[in-house]
Amino acid sequence: MTNTTQNPATSNNLLAEKDGVPATTKADWSSDQEVRWCPGCGDYSILTAVQMMMPDLGVRRENTVFISGIGCAARFPYYMNTYGMHSIHGRSPAIASGLAIARPDLDVWVVGGDGDMLSIGGNHLIHALRRNVNIKILLFNNQIYGLTKGQYSPTSEPGKVTKSSPFGSLDHPFNPVSLALGAEASFVARTHDMDRKHMQATFARAHAHDGAALVEVFQNCNVFNDGAFDKITKKANRDAMLIDLRHGEPIRFGADREHGVVLDAAGGAVIVNVAEVGEAALLVHDETHPDPAVAFALSRLASNPEMPTPMGVFRAFDREEYTAASEAQMATAKDTDGEPDLRSLLHSLPTWDV
Amino acid sequence: MTDTLEPVGTAKDIDQVIVRFAGDSGDGMQLTGDRFTGASALFGNDLATLPDFPAEIRAPQGTLAGVSAFQVQISNHEITTPGDAPNVLVAMNPAALKSDLGRLEVGGTVIVNVDAFGERNLAKAGYIDNPLEDGSLAGFTVIEVKMTTLTKEVAKDLGVKPRDAERSKNFFALGLLSWMYTRPLEPTLDWIDAKFGGRDAIVAANKAAFHAGHAYGETAELSEHHYQVRPATLEKGTYTSINGNTALSWGLIAAAHKASTPLFLGSYPITPASDILHELSKHKNFGVRTFQAEDEIAAVGAALGASYGGHIGITTTSGPGVALKGETIGLAISLELPLVVIDIQRGGPSTGLPTKTEASDLMMAMYGRHGEAPMPIVAAYKPSQCFYAAIEAVRIAVKYRTPVMLLSDGYLANGSAPWKLPDVDTLPEIAVEYASEPNQTNEDGEGVFWPYLRDENLVRPWAIPGTPGLMHRIGGLEKEDGTGNVSYSPENHALMTDIRQARIDKIAEDIPLAEIDGDADASLCVVGWGSTWGAITGASRRLRTAGHKVAHIHLTHLNPFPPNLGDLLRSFDEVIVPELNLGQLSRLLRAEYLVDAKSITKVMGQPYTAGEIEAALLEHLTLDLS
Numbered sequence A: 001m002t003n004t005t006q007n008p009a010t011s012n013n014l015l016a017e018k019d020g021v022p023a024t025t026k027a028d029w030s031s032d033q034e035v036r037w038c039p040g041c042g043d044y045s046i047l048t049a050v051q052m053m054m055p056d057l058g059v060r061r062e063n064t065v066f067i068s069g070i071g072c073a074a075r076f077p078y079y080m081n082t083y084g085m086h087s088i089h090g091r092s093p094a095i096a097s098g099l100a101i102a103r104p105d106l107d108v109w110v111v112g113g114d115g116d117m118l119s120i121g122g123n124h125l126i127h128a129l130r131r132n133v134n135i136k137i138l139l140f141n142n143q144i145y146g147l148t149k150g151q152y153s154p155t156s157e158p159g160k161v162t163k164s165s166p167f168g169s170l171d172h173p174f175n176p177v178s179l180a181l182g183a184e185a186s187f188v189a190r191t192h193d194m195d196r197k198h199m200q201a202t203f204a205r206a207h208a209h210d211g212a213a214l215v216e217v218f219q220n221c222n223v224f225n226d227g228a229f230d231k232i233t234k235k236a237n238r239d240a241m242l243i244d245l246r247h248g249e250p251i252r253f254g255a256d257r258e259h260g261v262v263l264d265a266a267g268g269a270v271i272v273n274v275a276e277v278g279e280a281a282l283l284v285h286d287e288t289h290p291d292p293a294v295a296f297a298l299s300r301l302a303s304n305p306e307m308p309t310p311m312g313v314f315r316a317f318d319r320e321e322y323t324a325a326s327e328a329q330m331a332t333a334k335d336t337d338g339e340p341d342l343r344s345l346l347h348s349l350p351t352w353d354v
Numbered sequence B: 001m002t003d004t005l006e007p008v009g010t011a012k013d014i015d016q017v018i019v020r021f022a023g024d025s026g027d028g029m030q031l032t033g034d035r036f037t038g039a040s041a042l043f044g045n046d047l048a049t050l051p052d053f054p055a056e057i058r059a060p061q062g063t064l065a066g067v068s069a070f071q072v073q074i075s076n077h078e079i080t081t082p083g084d085a086p087n088v089l090v091a092m093n094p095a096a097l098k099s100d101l102g103r104l105e106v107g108g109t110v111i112v113n114v115d116a117f118g119e120r121n122l123a124k125a126g127y128i129d130n131p132l133e134d135g136s137l138a139g140f141t142v143i144e145v146k147m148t149t150l151t152k153e154v155a156k157d158l159g160v161k162p163r164d165a166e167r168s169k170n171f172f173a174l175g176l177l178s179w180m181y182t183r184p185l186e187p188t189l190d191w192i193d194a195k196f197g198g199r200d201a202i203v204a205a206n207k208a209a210f211h212a213g214h215a216y217g218e219t220a221e222l223s224e225h226h227y228q229v230r231p232a233t234l235e236k237g238t239y240t241s242i243n244g245n246t247a248l249s250w251g252l253i254a255a256a257h258k259a260s261t262p263l264f265l266g267s268y269p270i271t272p273a274s275d276i277l278h279e280l281s282k283h284k285n286f287g288v289r290t291f292q293a294e295d296e297i298a299a300v301g302a303a304l305g306a307s308y309g310g311h312i313g314i315t316t317t318s319g320p321g322v323a324l325k326g327e328t329i330g331l332a333i334s335l336e337l338p339l340v341v342i343d344i345q346r347g348g349p350s351t352g353l354p355t356k357t358e359a360s361d362l363m364m365a366m367y368g369r370h371g372e373a374p375m376p377i378v379a380a381y382k383p384s385q386c387f388y389a390a391i392e393a394v395r396i397a398v399k400y401r402t403p404v405m406l407l408s409d410g411y412l413a414n415g416s417a418p419w420k421l422p423d424v425d426t427l428p429e430i431a432v433e434y435a436s437e438p439n440q441t442n443e444d445g446e447g448v449f450w451p452y453l454r455d456e457n458l459v460r461p462w463a464i465p466g467t468p469g470l471m472h473r474i475g476g477l478e479k480e481d482g483t484g485n486v487s488y489s490p491e492n493h494a495l496m497t498d499i500r501q502a503r504i505d506k507i508a509e510d511i512p513l514a515e516i517d518g519d520a521d522a523s524l525c526v527v528g529w530g531s532t533w534g535a536i537t538g539a540s541r542r543l544r545t546a547g548h549k550v551a552h553i554h555l556t557h558l559n560p561f562p563p564n565l566g567d568l569l570r571s572f573d574e575v576i577v578p579e580l581n582l583g584q585l586s587r588l589l590r591a592e593y594l595v596d597a598k599s600i601t602k603v604m605g606q607p608y609t610a611g612e613i614e615a616a617l618l619e620h621l622t623l624d625l626s
């Protein structure tokens, strides 16, 4: 084995120019490992969407890292022909933050399920979002614990009967988009496993965002929570039940785009009949608004996946990205304190000679 | 330094003195002690300090719980501890007198701020009668000084508010002690300028109080309390006075510098480790990144993420934090990535005694993870040596791709002593090697990368993201030896478990042998680790002076142990292990070597004094003679 002591964090050699990145195909991004999710699991289509999107991003495989925690979704890195770490339950946003801060030259993705990200790892998720470290978080929400065989999760509907809640779950669920917006996330989006094109477009938007990005992906666990999202994501239901968010456009949906969204006097989002209120009254989607209040109102439109549910980018707001700010401080310190000199460090407190 | 080294006036020569400053948390005793120490260091004394403060930032004023103390020994010869019993106790209020009088030597000197001995303060301290009047201090020399009154008087025309003026009374005490022990004045005056520069009234008040205290000693009838402690004859060199946490921080910076690799600290504030986070965050020009995480788990996670990216990942904490980090340390063991976990131990369990010292995390460092999860342990033993211990921890972590536990404690962290500064060119270089090429060939003859293919030290390659052609996946699931692919094979798990143990055991070949300090032909050997070094060394010296033979082995590497340790221990009739816990090292030694290691222990939140260890050893020595 040949080794090198060259350090990518102190040299720019591995910060290859984005141009000149060799063209790749989906196959280049697929590892040689056999995929081991249950047949029919929604995770497959998410994996395909990611592997198909990657060639379009113009990035190098060696500069791409997938970090996951524990759970079905967390097996994801094994299937990507990139660098990857399958870590421990809930901690992937923290591990990914350290990697991204140390190595701003990398694209760092985080993959996890609702238990991983919102239950055991909830604290790390909200802090990663608030800090705006440049990591892209894909939250596969199937509203159930899969790998431990079917207990209710922090996104399960109240009253859910599972092995650990034979009389119905008493927990009130999180709405991941609301949570992320409340956690000061600068980019928040939602997509679902039945629409590959929408996933690809949404993931690509997250990648393009300068800062932490959270994408909630409605994902079907056909073994323990089959059809949880059918009422909104089945092809036949989509027109009536999915509200496509498009920046700068009035928010409308329905087979004939007959429904729309307005804000009521209290600032809440309400579904209306466009014919009754007129197009001019509709809320125009502004994902870049500095105040997340309207995005939050949109996230409250559906309290469960049986009601019309917004899809797409809720918020894409530019604010200082953490690693860039951290590198700027490093550069300033070099300018003001000069080249590192160990001897002067050791002599920086009062000294005396014997 | 303009001060003369000749005795001043009536100053009597003494070899050493132990002074203990005690007062309310708000009285500035840590600062006072620190200044007395700083001036003594620049004067050329050897010294050792013991800051001893409560966990509360401001405990109720005047109470026993609020007493904050600082003990320092200064000497004209080499010393290793802040001393057994103070010769002088400065008590700024009744609570300080009550809580610390018991430590004072028989016949010692008490200097009290008599202004603070009003009824309220006496009652808060639990005194029914005023100890200054009821004869209970008969065995001591008591010097009563109206420190508050005198300080207010000299400050009254200087433009400070009376409340602020009163706060300068610690400088009065410092001035008085500076006169008593002939300390140079300039370092303190310069320090006041630097610290309070811009706030002219405060500078003036502090200086006035300091001079007033000094003049008080000169003019009041204290001439029989006028002493001189001459500079110590230390090895030639340039010295600085350093505490353990600063030395440790600099050691980390030095190690990263010598490795030409950036340092990444993930940390969550915790007493008594936070000062390392503070210190490292100042030195970004050395390529040091510090990340104050949302919790202890995120702190170690971020450090591990940085290590995965090719940085030297560090996390600093105290015992409760190590408990939280256990799962991630296990992941680092499974991933075989470098990581240094620094535990500044304190009294436990649970929140325990956050500001008091203890060394009771050895078993946690050794075994505190699920599964068979061995990791090397390095322990620091005196403030300046924290520098070298940090370098050694980084060296092992980087070279052997393993998390390393570095143990220090609250006493080392905050205590200071002179340090003969090393020539930085003599510090060892640390080689960092990242994999850059495939290391295996597949059936089609193509080069592929196997992340768990090992070298002769059983060390796997460090292939960092960004390296073309070496993309691979690692994780906490058991991996197949070589390929690193997930494997549930029983034989493979047994093999990997054995390898993980063997690769840590093998580090024994690459650490210094255990050495005997003192009499190799003694029948009794004292084995210590960590901050007990000073007290054991002091005790052994006293016993040798008294004609006894004592051997002392002090361990800096606790896992693996030095390869000669077993033979050394078996060569003594008696092995005594003093520890600030209930006998953790003694149990490890018994289990490993089947020697009858006898434990002596102390868990009072205070370091051992040399006297305590001397007494305990003497029992064994006299038993041996009888």
Ligand code: SF4
Residues within 6 Å of the ligand: A036, A037, A038, A040, A041, A042, A043, A072, A073, A142, A146, A147, A220, A221, A222, A223, A224
């Ligand atoms: S248990 Fe559910 S989420 Fe997990 S792999 Fe099977 S179908 Fe997918």
